[in-house]
Amino acid sequence: MTNKVKLLAVSSFIAVAALSAVPAYAAGTTAGSSINNTATVGYSVGGVAQTAVSSNTATFVVDRKISMTLTEPGNATTSVAPGSSNQVTTFLLTNTSNAALDFGLALAQPAGGTAAHGGTDNFDVTAPTYWINTGPSVGSATYDPANSVQVTYIDELAADATKYIFVLANVPGARVNGDVAGVTLTAQARDSGTAGTQGAVSGETAGANTAGMDTVFADAAGATDAVRDGQISARDDYTVSAALLTVNKTSKIISDPLNGTTNPKMIPGATVEYCIQVANGAGGATATAPTITDIVPAQTTYDATFGIKLNGTVTAGVCNADGTTGGSYNAGTTTVSGTLNNIAGGSTSALYFRVTIN
Template identity: 35%
Template sequence: MGSNRYLLGAVSAIALVGFAAPAMAQETSAGELITNRVTVDFRVGNVQQTAVEDSDTFVVDRKIDVVVAAVGASPNVSSGENQIVREFSVTNLSNATVGYQLTFQSTGDYVPENAVIFIDANSNGSFDAGEEVTFLDALAQDETVNVLVQFDVPADTPNGDTVNIILVANAYEANDPGSEIVASTGPDDPTTVQTVLADGIGVAGIDAEYAGDHADAHAVTINAAAMTVEKFSTVVWDPVNLTVDPKAIPGARVQYCIAVTNAAGAATATGVTVNDDLPVQVTFYPDAYGTTGDVVIDGTLSGGVCSGGTEVDGYTAADTTVNELLSDIPGGTTRTLYFTVEIK
């Protein structure tokens, strides 16, 4: 536990990182004595008498209140993206110094991986060894500290899936991660500091009203490509029938059509590379398109047949692999690659 505690009272180069002083009037601190004195003056027979006096003293009780708030925007992320960071503030609205246990939770469509809570001591925006924190030792009255949560998105998380990244702060006695603060029971004792839990609800189902804890969440939605690939073959020529109903006989030429589709509403796919290893029964047929076009990329698909696109040169009959980069594919778009082989 020691390595995950943050000593808020320490005055050092890192102790003040992430702190803000909220603009609010400080409430009367727990433990202060409030004394009210009354004096009664009176006369008898128009003669001033000695005044009578009395006083009443009681101790101010402890009100425990904490607010966790999501800080900043929460932009969409990519499927499989790592080291995503979201920021939260923890404000001690209690009228006393309080320690806070910090925990991470999540709800939604996917389960974040490798989540860690930390204070960004070197202000580089990401988690570094030694920055993890699970307990704020002593947050002063009306003091705020900003903490961050870093997590990874699992690979192949579907487009549109959303998760709530939740930070929970639960009140503990200052500098004592083993003593959770609970509400005092029974009637008010004017001579003893008693405790009232005054927190509200932050995230339904996660924290509770008047329970000494509070939570807030960042919603994180996935932008992912939803890619599929189809492959078609069409006999375009044979040495007997030529182009009239050609058949797949030795010496025939076959066009392979590869169609890559990104589903509607999906994120744009970039770096789309098609790699096709030719079967041993065929050889690559160069210069099949235009004058010297060996492969055609970024074409269209209709009825299992590719057409249009941009010609690519540079292949020979000795090549056994076709490897080409397609243009970016937005959601709802299909791009093709096609080439011709000859049956041995």
């Protein structure tokens, strides 16, 4: 008798098993991770289950996808005073790559043109530097001088991590109200690896996929850079907010020894009132505590009885008699001085005092 063996049924299944777990970020699985996969085939012969057969392990390496964003939180200009130092503009860098990266930093200042928040760029800030918050303020969007360090690049920014970058710069003293200085910050992807050392500029892998970790640029176009160039840029600006002060000094006769206060004349012995008017033009920044100094003319004598009046009002260019006593007189230098209250844009305040003609 010949026994015939019949294959009654073959059933198989494929089980997919990833043998190594890797983190997943917004941009995908971590670059450089190995994804391993083995298939298993189970079957039976003559109704009898057979030992499953496994395939070889198929392995590939996840490539590096480089992308990032750079934004200006608050979307507003930085208001600055002429001659001010360490004025802050703020940027937020986010690493949307699937790998940690260093980022080189560069600041450009355009020559003219419309600034990010309107107005025409017409000057440059000086001595720009980059700072990041540390310690308790590390994640804050507000620059904290007590908890910050100066940097020249961003070191080891993890995938999906963010970093606030504060650009500090000085404003020349000769600028006037409404002047604008535009700035453009560019962050360029650099290879990470050693903390405290800036990596080399990241490069995109050319040609076909390799067995190792390749690099693909996936960044969008920034303010001044192109799409997929391994860098990102954003714009901000400084707008000068200055007081628009004008000073006008007037004199008027109060009395003389012969006529009293009725039609007095500017004769020796007459009393004359000096009024120093400080006006801040409409739209000007508030002038904080303006201080006035004035030397009494040698041909006159300061009236200590009347004293010095501060914060007087002005009507149609004429000082009103409504100031409050204050200020000081230095007899050695015959100098009158006094500090007025803050003067807002569109407002006027005055200091006045009296002298006698010698």
